[in-house]
Amino acid sequence: xxxxxxxxxxxxxxxxxxxxxxxxxxxxxxxxxxxxxxxxxxxxxxxxxxxxxxxxxxxxxxxxxxxxxxxxxxxxxxxxxxxxxxxxxxxxxxxxxxxxxxxxxxxxxxxxxxxxxxxxxxxxxxxxxxxxxxxxxxxxxxxxxxxxxxxxxxxxxxxxxxxxxxxxxxxxxxxxxxxxxxxxxxxxxxxxxxxxxxxxxxxxxxxxxxxxxxxxxxxxxxxxxxxxxxxxxxxxxxxxxxxxxxxxxxxxxxxxxxxxxxxxxxxxxxxxxxxxxxxxxxxxxxxxxxxxxxxxxxxxxxxxxxxxxxxxxxxxxxxxxxxxxxxxxxxxxxxxxxxxxxxxxxxxxxxxxxxxxxxxxxxxxxxxxxxxxxxxxxxxxxxxxxxxxxxxxxxxxxxxxxxx
Numbered sequence: 532x533x534x535x536x537x538x539x540x541x542x543x544x545x546x547x548x549x550x551x552x553x554x555x556x557x558x559x560x561x562x563x564x565x566x567x568x569x570x571x572x573x574x575x576x577x578x579x580x581x582x583x584x585x586x587x588x589x590x591x592x593x594x595x596x597x598x599x600x601x602x603x604x605x606x607x608x609x610x611x612x613x614x615x616x617x618x619x620x621x622x623x624x625x626x627x628x629x630x631x632x633x634x635x636x637x638x639x640x641x642x643x644x645x646x647x648x649x650x651x652x653x654x655x656x657x658x659x660x661x662x663x664x665x666x667x668x669x670x671x672x673x674x675x676x677x678x679x680x681x682x683x684x685x686x687x688x689x690x691x692x693x694x695x696x697x698x699x700x701x702x703x704x705x706x707x708x709x710x711x712x713x714x715x716x717x718x719x720x721x722x723x724x725x726x727x728x729x730x731x732x733x734x735x736x737x738x739x740x741x742x743x744x745x746x747x748x749x750x751x752x753x754x755x756x757x758x759x760x761x762x763x764x765x766x767x768x769x770x771x772x773x774x775x776x777x778x779x780x781x782x783x784x785x786x787x788x789x790x791x792x793x794x795x796x797x798x799x800x801x802x803x804x805x806x807x808x809x810x811x812x813x814x815x816x817x818x819x820x821x822x823x824x825x826x827x828x829x830x831x832x833x834x835x836x837x838x839x840x841x842x843x844x845x846x847x848x849x850x851x852x853x854x855x856x857x858x859x860x861x862x863x864x865x866x867x868x869x870x871x872x873x874x875x876x877x878x879x880x881x882x883x884x885x886x887x888x889x890x891x892x893x894x895x896x897x898x899x900x901x902x903x904x905x906x907x908x909x910x911x912x913x914x915x916x917x918x919x920x921x922x923x924x925x926x927x928x929x930x931x932x933x934x935x
Contacts, residue, residue: 554619581757593670617855628804643673643712654778675716677707694723703769713762714750734783745769756907796868799851799875806879809886847878866928873921876911883908
């Protein structure tokens with residue numbers, strides 16, 4: 532007997548909205564923007580998550596998003612930010628990624644826009660505000676943030692890129708690796724070693740314009756998810772004015788990591804939005820795909836996979852929102868944010884893995900969405916701090932509390 536599929540919704544109902552009324556309205560307007568403007572734009576230019584948009588199309592997205600009040604959401608209120616708390620921010624970001632739009636990383640400017648400069652606004656000089664911060668806030672320029680190097684990833688203090696003072700200038704030499712947004716940046720925030728003694732760790736941050744002599748972006752590779760918005764920045768005797776130094780000398784890493792707890796948490800809604808897509812696609816496939824005279828969703832093996840996917844998604848989402856509320860209440864939640872990043876990234880990948888299994892042969896064909904999500908969500912277990920680094924942070928916080 533065929534199972535009754537009339538009760539099966541192809542979208543997973545969310546629990547009651549936990550954000551503010553302002554965030555609810557923001558999401559409603561975002562939904563219109565994503566459906567009525569970005570979806571047709573992607574179709575017109577044949578843009579998918581793997582077939583990235585050229586710079587000219589991205590500029591359209593950035594500028595239109597700014598006109599609608601989305602692009603600068605994360606900026607300080609003095610620069611036109613929306614003033615949302617972290618819970619609202621997480622819910623908004625989750626919604627954007629759950630839409631499946633290939634423009635998801637660009638709607639709020641996460642890759643090269645305001646989220647990259649919001650924390651720098653407090654350190655920037657008036658000159659730097661005019662040359663760097665405000666052009667990004669106005670969607671006129673794109674920025675990237677460069678810390679990782681061939682020999683300095685998780686050990687961010689072991690930087691080899693050096694900035695040497697020469698009169699009113701600094702001369703930079705070194706290579707930054709796997710820098711998101713670098714292929715279409717106009718300038719970068721570069722974290723360099725400024726110590727005269729190689730045995731002493733001292734890092735300083737600088738704004739570096741892409742059109743400076745000695746600045747080169749090598750972007751001839753793609754990630755395993757097929758995306759090409761990552762590249763290397765090579766600096767060869769790149770001379771910049773001393774006025775490009777950000778904040779105090781020796782405070783570069785502290786500046787870069789100053790919001791690491793919040794930033795770590797705010798990667799979770801992207802993963803969970805993508806995992807929701809994988810679950811929704813799996814439910815739709817379980818209803819549509821027929822074997823042995825009935826939908827595959829009638830088989831207990833498939834039902835159990837779907838049940839586990841939905842349960843783990845709900846658990847990960849609850850952890851994310853719990854940590855967000857703790858941060859909004861003024862807590863440090865350093866260990867808890869690492870728990871959320873660890874659990875959400877591992878859970879989202881398990882959901883994508885089961886989605887491939889539910890889809891069977893269709894799930895392993897390149898071009899199917901669950902196959903892409905499998906590859907993309909595998910990357911999140913490495914990006915923005917590997918799962919092993921998160922475990923180190925969690926253990927350190929636990930043992931630190933135990934010793935007090």
